[in-house]
Amino acid sequence: MKEENPIAYLCKLSRLELTAEEQQKFQQELDTIVRYFDRLQEVDTQEAEFLSQAVADLNMLRTDEPQNSWQAKNILKNAAEKQGNCFQVPKILEG
Amino acid sequence: MELWELSALELGARIQRKEVGVKEAVLAAIERATAQDKNCNAFITLCAETALDKAEQIQSGIDNGTFRGPLAGVPVAVKDNICTVEVRTTCGSKMLQNFVPDYQATVMDRLEAEGAILFGKLNMDEFGMGSTSETSFFGPVKNPLDCSRVPGGSSGGSAASVAAGEAWYTLGSDTGGSIRQPCSFTGTVGIKPTYGRVSRYGLVAYASSMDQIGPIASNVSDCAAVLNIISGYDPKDSTSVRRPEEDFTRGLVCDVRDLRIGVPKEYLQQGIQEEVRRAIRKAADLYADMGAEVEECSIAMTEYAVPAYYILASAEASSNLSRYDGIRYGHRTGRDSDLDTLYYQSRTEGFGLEAKRRILLGNFALSAGYYEAYYQKATQVRALIRKNFLRLFQKYDLLLSPAAPATAMKLGESLTNPLKMYLGDVCTVALNLAGLPGMVLPSGTDAKGLPIGLQLMGNAFSEKTLIRAGYSFEQWSVHKEPAGKKEANG
Numbered sequence: 001m002k003e004e005n006p007i008a009y010l011c012k013l014s015r016l017e018l019t020a021e022e023q024q025k026f027q028q029e030l031d032t033i034v035r036y037f038d039r040l041q042e043v044d045t046q047e048a049e050f051l052s053q054a055v056a057d058l059n060m061l062r063t064d065e066p067q068n069s070w071q072a073k074n075i076l077k078n079a080a081e082k083q084g085n086c087f088q089v090p091k092i093l094e095g
Numbered sequence: 096m097e098l099w100e101l102s103a104l105e106l107g108a109r110i111q112r113k114e115v116g117v118k119e120a121v122l123a124a125i126e127r128a129t130a131q132d133k134n135c136n137a138f139i140t141l142c143a144e145t146a147l148d149k150a151e152q153i154q155s156g157i158d159n160g161t162f163r164g165p166l167a168g169v170p171v172a173v174k175d176n177i178c179t180v181e182v183r184t185t186c187g188s189k190m191l192q193n194f195v196p197d198y199q200a201t202v203m204d205r206l207e208a209e210g211a212i213l214f215g216k217l218n219m220d221e222f223g224m225g226s227t228s229e230t231s232f233f234g235p236v237k238n239p240l241d242c243s244r245v246p247g248g249s250s251g252g253s254a255a256s257v258a259a260g261e262a263w264y265t266l267g268s269d270t271g272g273s274i275r276q277p278c279s280f281t282g283t284v285g286i287k288p289t290y291g292r293v294s295r296y297g298l299v300a301y302a303s304s305m306d307q308i309g310p311i312a313s314n315v316s317d318c319a320a321v322l323n324i325i326s327g328y329d330p331k332d333s334t335s336v337r338r339p340e341e342d343f344t345r346g347l348v349c350d351v352r353d354l355r356i357g358v359p360k361e362y363l364q365q366g367i368q369e370e371v372r373r374a375i376r377k378a379a380d381l382y383a384d385m386g387a388e389v390e391e392c393s394i395a396m397t398e399y400a401v402p403a404y405y406i407l408a409s410a411e412a413s414s415n416l417s418r419y420d421g422i423r424y425g426h427r428t429g430r431d432s433d434l435d436t437l438y439y440q441s442r443t444e445g446f447g448l449e450a451k452r453r454i455l456l457g458n459f460a461l462s463a464g465y466y467e468a469y470y471q472k473a474t475q476v477r478a479l480i481r482k483n484f485l486r487l488f489q490k491y492d493l494l495l496s497p498a499a500p501a502t503a504m505k506l507g508e509s510l511t512n513p514l515k516m517y518l519g520d521v522c523t524v525a526l527n528l529a530g531l532p533g534m535v536l537p538s539g540t541d542a543k544g545l546p547i548g549l550q551l552m553g554n555a556f557s558e559k560t561l562i563r564a565g566y567s568f569e570q571w572s573v574h575k576e577p578a579g580k581k582e583a584n585g
Contacts, residue, residue: 015438016446017440039398040476043399043472045472045476078197080426089422090436
């Protein structure tokens with residue numbers, strides 16, 4: 001990668017914190033795997049479409065009808081920190 | 096004969112005939128799983144209490160004729176990435192070890208409507224990422240046929256539990272072979288349906304454009320009966336396909352005389368264990384003996400399926416797993432001095448090695464400067480691979496190949512070399528890229544007695560043909576050993 005420390009950049013994009021040792025290990029593995037990925041450059045894809053879904057014409061829409069929604073108290077059951085009917089997060093505004 | 100030795104349909108028939116009570120079946124399931132699973136580690140959660148509570152209700156439904164389906168009252172266990180209401184759904188990850196969904200997957204609604212009783216959640220590679228079921232936070236699953244070996248993955252628990260006779264049938268999910276390869280390693284039968292056939296609503300996403308839920312059982316008939324229940328249009332899944340209902344059990348016919356079967360030579364080339372190659376050739380000969388038209392064929396681009404798959408699957412995974420921020424659900428760090436620390440620490444503590452590796456890889460393939468060369472290129476290669484399959488299906492009704500290049504490997508062998516593990520998916524990933532259906536069933540064993548899986552690949556929505564071909568093979572095969580159902584040996 002162009003960045004000075006590519007693995008550190010990827011960790012930032014991924015919101016993952018790795019030790020220096022882990023970074024080194026992942027960097028080596030990723031280098032090997034990406035070199036393998038580079039094989040795809042051999043394929044002539046000039047005429048090929050971009051297929052991001054297995055079935056290209058697939059995207060079924062349904063009518064937008066009101067339905068029962070989930071109860072806030074049930075959704076909050078899985079949150080580690082909550083206050084009243086809200087998820088609790090660390091302070092994000094100064095002052 | 097013990098209850099665990101029956102097939103799912105046999106048990107269902109006995110329940111309908113009142114020879115076996117639903118409670119008796121549930122108790123047998125719990126007892127068997129508790130005793131056998133010490134060797135296998137196929138289960139993450141057993142829900143004995145809720146299953147027993149449910150048993151009475153289902154029994155009265157059967158008694159009064161509400162539940163008449165062939166699998167009513169038969170206990171089921173499902174892969175732990177399928178959301179089950181009020182039963183924790185961990186995905187084999189520390190991140191979700193305490194996650195108890197308030198809703199459930201559409202497949203669970205469908206099973207319940209047919210009188211199925213959930214009795215457990217099955218172990219798996221973390222978030223479906225792995226081919227050996229060793230990346231689970233809850234410890235590796237072991238192959239019941241040889242506990243020093245892996246059961247395959249990521250639906251290792253789903254396949255191992257069937258092979259060990261701990262479950263009559265299970266659900267797994269297949270993103271790059273995660274139903275088919277573990278079936279191959281454990282001598283069980285599994286179907287990866289056409290993309291869009293079975294609702295993904297409530298399936299925790301790994302690579303959404305390829306994920307598909309499917310059945311695993313000890314024989315083709317059970318799989319067909321389960322597929323009948325779980326498939327169908329679901330408005331809650333925008334990629335679910337609206338099609339007329341099909342009865343897959345009508346494919347349970349022993350006749351392949353009208354079928355044209357191609358055997359792609361690329362799937363039998365170097366890197367394939369000799370005994371696997373021989374077993375597949377033998378299967379091809381058997382189909383010819385049964386009257387099918389069988390010939391060798393060629394499918395281009397197969398060598399590019401693994402790299403294209405790993406780029407796309409990792410890219411989708413990195414996006415899908417970005418939702419785990421420690422706030423709404425999932426693991427939350429105790430060190431949350433500010434928002435960034437909360438994100439970083441929760442994710443770093445909650446994800447295992449393989450999940451982290453794929454998040455990093457995915458973000459690499461999607462990052463500025465690399466997106467075109469990797470992600471976009473892979474989508475184009477995917478289009479070409481699909482095109483090649485579709486071209487071949489103009490000529491053949493189905494293709495026949497191994498499900499894995501080798502039989503089950505020893506525990507621990509794949510963990511040190513991720514690329515080697517990825518390469519082991521060479522027989523299965525192309526079908527996921529193309530969105531097509533596949534089926535795996537046992538086709539003999541190697542010298543060590545380890546099962547070899549035969550893969551049948553079909554055109555979109557051709558599951559009934561696959562079932563017919565699979566059923567015919569099962570009936571005709573000289574290899575008459577039942578699929579799995581063995582005592583796990585410690």
